Amino acid sequence: MKTMRCFLVLAWALSLTLPLGCTRGTSPLLIGVRTANDHVPFYIADRQGLYREHGLDVTVRLVASNTEIIEALQRGDFQVGAVPVTTAIAAIAQGSPLHIVAMTGRGGDGLLVRKEDGLTDLASLRGKKIATIRASILDVLLRQALQGAGLDPERDVELVYMGKLGDMIAALQTGQVDATSNTEPFLTDAERQGWGHILTYYTASWPDHPCCVVVAQDRFARRNPKALRSILSVHCQAVDWANAHVNETAQIIVDYLQAYTPDLVADSLNTSRMRVDYHLEPGEIERMAQLMAEQGMIEQVPAIERLVDLAPLRDVQK
Amino acid sequence: MYKSRRISWRSELRRWLLPLALAILWEAGARLALAEPMLLPPLTQVLARGWHLLLSGRLLGDLAASAWRVLLGFGLALVIALPGGIALGLYPPLERATALLLSALRPLAPPAWIPLAILWFGIGDAPAVFIIFIGTCSSMLVGTLAATKAVDAQLVKTALTLGANRWQAVRHVILPSLVPALLTQVRLGLGLAWMCVIAAEMVAVRRGVGFFMVEARNLFRTGDVLVGMMAIAIVGLGTDRLLLGLERRLCRWRAGLDPARLYAPQEQRP
Amino acid sequence: MSFLQLVQISKRYLTNGSSILALQDLGLSVERGEFVVLIGPSGCGKTTLLQIVAGLEPASSGQVLLEGRPIHHWGAERTLIFQQPNLFPWLTAEENVAFGLRLAGLPASERQQAVHQALGRMGLAEVGRLYPHELSGGMQQRVALARALVLDPQVLLMDEPLAAVDALLRSRLQREIRATCAGKTVLFVTHSIREALILADRVVILSPQPGQVRREITLTGAAPRPPTLELARLEEEIEHELIAG
Numbered sequence: 001m002k003t004m005r006c007f008l009v010l011a012w013a014l015s016l017t018l019p020l021g022c023t024r025g026t027s028p029l030l031i032g033v034r035t036a037n038d039h040v041p042f043y044i045a046d047r048q049g050l051y052r053e054h055g056l057d058v059t060v061r062l063v064a065s066n067t068e069i070i071e072a073l074q075r076g077d078f079q080v081g082a083v084p085v086t087t088a089i090a091a092i093a094q095g096s097p098l099h100i101v102a103m104t105g106r107g108g109d110g111l112l113v114r115k116e117d118g119l120t121d122l123a124s125l126r127g128k129k130i131a132t133i134r135a136s137i138l139d140v141l142l143r144q145a146l147q148g149a150g151l152d153p154e155r156d157v158e159l160v161y162m163g164k165l166g167d168m169i170a171a172l173q174t175g176q177v178d179a180t181s182n183t184e185p186f187l188t189d190a191e192r193q194g195w196g197h198i199l200t201y202y203t204a205s206w207p208d209h210p211c212c213v214v215v216a217q218d219r220f221a222r223r224n225p226k227a228l229r230s231i232l233s234v235h236c237q238a239v240d241w242a243n244a245h246v247n248e249t250a251q252i253i254v255d256y257l258q259a260y261t262p263d264l265v266a267d268s269l270n271t272s273r274m275r276v277d278y279h280l281e282p283g284e285i286e287r288m289a290q291l292m293a294e295q296g297m298i299e300q301v302p303a304i305e306r307l308v309d310l311a312p313l314r315d316v317q318k
Numbered sequence: 319m320y321k322s323r324r325i326s327w328r329s330e331l332r333r334w335l336l337p338l339a340l341a342i343l344w345e346a347g348a349r350l351a352l353a354e355p356m357l358l359p360p361l362t363q364v365l366a367r368g369w370h371l372l373l374s375g376r377l378l379g380d381l382a383a384s385a386w387r388v389l390l391g392f393g394l395a396l397v398i399a400l401p402g403g404i405a406l407g408l409y410p411p412l413e414r415a416t417a418l419l420l421s422a423l424r425p426l427a428p429p430a431w432i433p434l435a436i437l438w439f440g441i442g443d444a445p446a447v448f449i450i451f452i453g454t455c456s457s458m459l460v461g462t463l464a465a466t467k468a469v470d471a472q473l474v475k476t477a478l479t480l481g482a483n484r485w486q487a488v489r490h491v492i493l494p495s496l497v498p499a500l501l502t503q504v505r506l507g508l509g510l511a512w513m514c515v516i517a518a519e520m521v522a523v524r525r526g527v528g529f530f531m532v533e534a535r536n537l538f539r540t541g542d543v544l545v546g547m548m549a550i551a552i553v554g555l556g557t558d559r560l561l562l563g564l565e566r567r568l569c570r571w572r573a574g575l576d577p578a579r580l581y582a583p584q585e586q587r588p
Numbered sequence: 589m590s591f592l593q594l595v596q597i598s599k600r601y602l603t604n605g606s607s608i609l610a611l612q613d614l615g616l617s618v619e620r621g622e623f624v625v626l627i628g629p630s631g632c633g634k635t636t637l638l639q640i641v642a643g644l645e646p647a648s649s650g651q652v653l654l655e656g657r658p659i660h661h662w663g664a665e666r667t668l669i670f671q672q673p674n675l676f677p678w679l680t681a682e683e684n685v686a687f688g689l690r691l692a693g694l695p696a697s698e699r700q701q702a703v704h705q706a707l708g709r710m711g712l713a714e715v716g717r718l719y720p721h722e723l724s725g726g727m728q729q730r731v732a733l734a735r736a737l738v739l740d741p742q743v744l745l746m747d748e749p750l751a752a753v754d755a756l757l758r759s760r761l762q763r764e765i766r767a768t769c770a771g772k773t774v775l776f777v778t779h780s781i782r783e784a785l786i787l788a789d790r791v792v793i794l795s796p797q798p799g800q801v802r803r804e805i806t807l808t809g810a811a812p813r814p815p816t817l818e819l820a821r822l823e824e825e826i827e828h829e830l831i832a833g
Contacts, residue, residue: 067536074356087536094538095356134529135536160441161524163532167436176440297537476674479642480688480739481664490691494678571678571719 028057029220029227032069032078035062035257037184037268038105038212039082040249041238041276043256048241050234056227062256066136070215073098079220080231085210086137086297089289092307093298099221099309100285102214102232104239108184108274109141109211110201112172119179119199122149126156128178131168134161135297137211140288141202142181143295148205172196183211184268185260192264201273210284211274221309232278233316239278282308359541368545376530381549383525384515387443391450392511399455399507400500403462408488413463420456428453428514435518446518446526453514454507461506465499466492501565508557512550591620591773592641592743597650598798599636610636612798613650618743618773623766623811625776625788629830633799634777638745641775642668654742664688667736668745671752673728675720681707681731682716688739706738707731709768726757730764737768744774750783759812762787766812781823781830786812793826803829 033039042060045051051058061078063069066087072078074096082104092098111130113119122145132139143153151157160177162168168180173195190196202209214235221228242249250266268274282304289301341361348360371377406413428449435445469492477491519528527546534542594616601608610633618624626634639645641652643662651658659666667688675684685703694702707713710730720728729749736744749765750758766787778784784791788807795802805822813819 067538070538090536091538094540096538134533159524161529161533162441163520171441174440472670472672472674473676475644475668476670476676477687478644478662479664479666479668480735481667481691486691490687491676494676497678569678571721 028059029080029231030072030078031058031060031231032063032072032081033060034064034066034069034082036105036212037108037253037265037274038276040242040253040256041104041235041278042082043252044238044242044249045234047252048238050237051231054230054234056230056234058231070096070098073215073217076217076219078217079224080214080216080228082212082214084137085213085285085288086135086140086292088213088215089285089292089302089307090135090298093289093292093300093302097218098215099218100213100280100307101216101221101228101309102235102278102313103210103212103280104214104235104278105211105274105276106208107201107203107211108268109138109181109209110183110187110203111142111145111179111199112169112182112187112190113179113197113199114172114175115195115197117178119197122146122151122200125149125179125199126151127158129158129160129176131160131162131171131177131180133163133165133168133181138181138183140291140295140297141206141209144291145200145202145205184274185265188268188273189260189264192267203273208275210288213280213285214278216309216312221312225312229312229316232312236278236316239276242276278313280308280310280313282310356538356540359544364541364544364548367541368548371542371545377545377549380525380527380530380546381553383523384512384519384527385553387446387518387526388450388508388511388515390443391447391514392454392508394447395451395455395458395507395511396504399458400462400503403459404466404488404492404496406459406463407466407469408492420459423452423456424460426452429517432518442523446515446523449518450511450514454511457510458503458507461503462496462500465496465503468499469495498565498569501561501568505558505561508561509554512554516550590617591622591655592616592618592775593653593656594637594641595651595653597637597640597652598648599633599640599645600648609798611640611647612800614794614800616792616801618775620773621771623769623774623776623787623789624792625778625784625790626792626794627778627781627784627826628794628799628802629796630779632794632796634794635747637794637799638668638747638775638777641743642666642745644668664692664739665742666745667739667741667743668747669732669736669749671748673720673725673732675728675731675735677720680717680719681712681723681727684720684731685735685738687735692739702738706734709737710734710764726753726761729753729761733765733768742773744769744772746774746776748777748779751779758783762812781826785819785823791826793830 031042033042045058046060063072066083069078069081069083070087070091073081074091085100088098088100092100111122111125119125125146130142132142146153146157153159160171162171165182165186168177168182169186169190171177172180172190179199187196187198191198214232216228246266246269247262250262250269253265254260254262285308286301286304289298289307292298293301344358345361348358348363368377406416431449431452432445435448439445439448473491473495474487477487482490515526516528516531519526520532523529527550531543531546534540534546594614597611597614598609599611601610614633614637616624626637628634636645640647641659643652643659643666653659654666675681676687679687682703685706686699689699689702703716704713707716710733712727712730712734715723715727720731723731729752733749746765750761753761762783776784776787778787785807788811791805791807792801793803793805794800805826807813
């Protein structure tokens with residue numbers, strides 16, 4: 001009897017140490033994403049429980065602003081995030097301990113005007129007011145497009161800086177501005193409503209340009225390379241699924257954004273306008289960084305190894 | 319004479335001791351990498367960046383844009399709140415009529431007005447000016463009202479019995495009595511105006527210190543954010559000093575009524 | 589008809605739902621140039637009465653007649669000197685004294701002359717440029733007196749002006765007041781029976797709640813009166829009367 005009791009107590013004590021042995025990697029990992037079309041692979045992975053299937057305890061957090069995601073990554077509150085490529089480059093240029101590890105979305109940004117104004121090309125924007133978000137990808141691509149059409153962004157047009165995508169659409173509709181550099185699905189939505197006209201997509205001058213990327217915190221990548229690769233594996237799986245199931249993907253986007261209708265979103269996901277992808281080319285990241293340096297948003301172009309870490313994605317695709 | 323000069327040198331040093339200590343702490347802490355460079359760049363780096371921005375004209379341009387909005391919004395608020403507060407203080411029926419409205423508007427912090435301001439006034443200077451106006455007007459109105467009600471009634475009665483009519487009593491007794499309180503309201507209001515302009519600019523403008531700081535944050539330039547803050551602090555300090563100087567000149571007669579004098583070190587009396 | 593006539597003055601206050609009758613049908617006649625002192629225990633409405641004569645408070649009923657004409661509101665011809673000097677702290681002594689003259693629109697040169705004279709009479713010629721906070725209590729009260737006298741009022745109302753002044757200074761100021769107010773009609777309020785007997789041509793004793801004239805004593809001899817046995821006896825008599833109620 002006594003020995004039995006001793007044994008039970010010992011077994012109970014031992015069982016308590018079991019979680020200690022497994023703590024490495026069982027505290028939930030946090031991925032910060034925004035409510036945007038091209039972050040849908042994360043919504044899919046979240047909804048379909050793909051992380052759990054790979055043995056990961058991951059929470060996908062919806063955050064309102066890109067800057068907050070980067071700041072949370074720096075603090076270590078998030079381990080992985082999805083942000084526009086320009087945000088990632090700006091943060092890394094200022095010394096953020098992050099690396100770009102994969103793509104999540106391409107294209108989908110363009111210039112919207114009012115149909116009634118009858119504007120046909122970029123040159124007709126001379127002297128007009130254009131709403132954009134300062135230092136965002138919308139800003140970078142807009143300036144590039146304007147310069148391509150022979151317009152000086154500082155002198156030949158009047159740029160109005162606002163904070164939110166929706167505010168810019170409202171400003172365009174009410175006539176406070178004449179054009180806005182904006183993103184899907186706002187663009188298709190405005191055209192569908194009948195008052196808007198998409199002047200151009202930036203993919204016209206840079207086909208398939210990167211839009212949003214996946215970034216990983218350096219410390220997390222160092223300490224837990226396996227978990228990072230698992231997360232990327234899930235990401236690739238979700239991207240492939242999204243491209244194969246456009247309508248269901250549209251529905252998922254509607255559910256997470258709590259806005260728009262599935263057919264509108266599906267329309268904007270039409271491959272020529274906006275697509276999800278995970279492939280990453282260092283060259284295109286470098287090109288974006290160079291553009292940002294030319295426009296004065298960063299002082300120097302960081303070394304490519306500082307910006308991009310292809311190893312995890314490569315490992316996953318083997 | 320030599321002795322008094324030595325004393326004033328020491329008291330000047332004492333004034334700078336605390337800021338100097340903080341500056342050294344900042345520089346040392348950042349250099350020793352106690353914090354990540356993105357969280358707190360070294361002070362010398364921030365100052366160098368600030369100098370660069372000053373020379374390029376960027377900082378001054380932004381300060382001028384913000385200062386212009388402050389001038390308009392605060393100026394308008396001043397013109398309405400000071401006479402308004404005095405009027406409310408002198409006519410209780412008027413105060414009763416407006417009390418409910420004023421109490422309701424008070425808790426609405428200036429940022430709460432931003433969406434409405436943009437809706438009504440669109441983009442540009444107007445919404446920012448409106449927000450500064452709303453924010454500072456109600457605070458100065460309440461302060462002026464309180465100060466007016468606190469004017470010594472005995473002094474008013476004295477003026478009357480010396481032959482003043484109501485208007486003369488206001489002009490020769492109530493207004494001079496209120497000068498110190500009004501200057502305090504202006505000082506407080508101006509500080510509030512700068513806070514409002516920063517909040518208002520974070521939404522839809524082209525230039526301005528608040529806009530500059532939002533842009534800096536979006537580009538993760540912590541140094542620039544700090545430069546913006548320092549610029550505002552310096553401007554605020556400058557205007558505050560000016561107003562204090564004005565108060566000292568206009569209110570020389572207060573010297574004897576200042577309770578702090580009891581605790582001040584003994585000075586030479588004429 | 590006397591110079592200043594109070595006709596059945598009543599004053600009722602409403603506080604916290606109840607009403608207090610401060611003065612009831614109070615009547616008083618003052619001749620031109622007379623120095624009348626009002627005394628009585630606290631709460632007998634002395635201050636209220638002065639405020640009514642000054643026009644700073646309305647009477648609930650009754651009239652105040654000056655040279656036969658009823659008064660309607662405040663005026664410099666019936667100026668009131670308060671217990672506190674109430675000098676305007678943002679003005680120098682000179683500017684304080686000039687206050688009433690400025691309001692009346694007197695040109696600067698005449699103003700300066702009158703002010704200089706008034707301050708000189710009070711022995712304050714050198715302190716004209718000082719601010720009130722730089723003057724002692726006694727000096728401040730003298731400046732207040734000069735400020736009122738320079739207006740040459742028809743009636744001078746004084747509400748315990750020497751109450752806040754120390755004993756040594758008080759007797760000196762009492763002399764000064766009688767000297768500078770020579771020939772003026774004065775209504776002087778004090779709580780000190782002795783002071784009343786020293787200063788007054790006529791002492792009016794008021795009874796409290798509600799305030800009414802209890803007794804009037806006309807005094808002989810030039811004021812300020814030196815302390816005599818008779819004066820002391822009178823003081824004791826009045827004191828007993830007041831205590832007895």
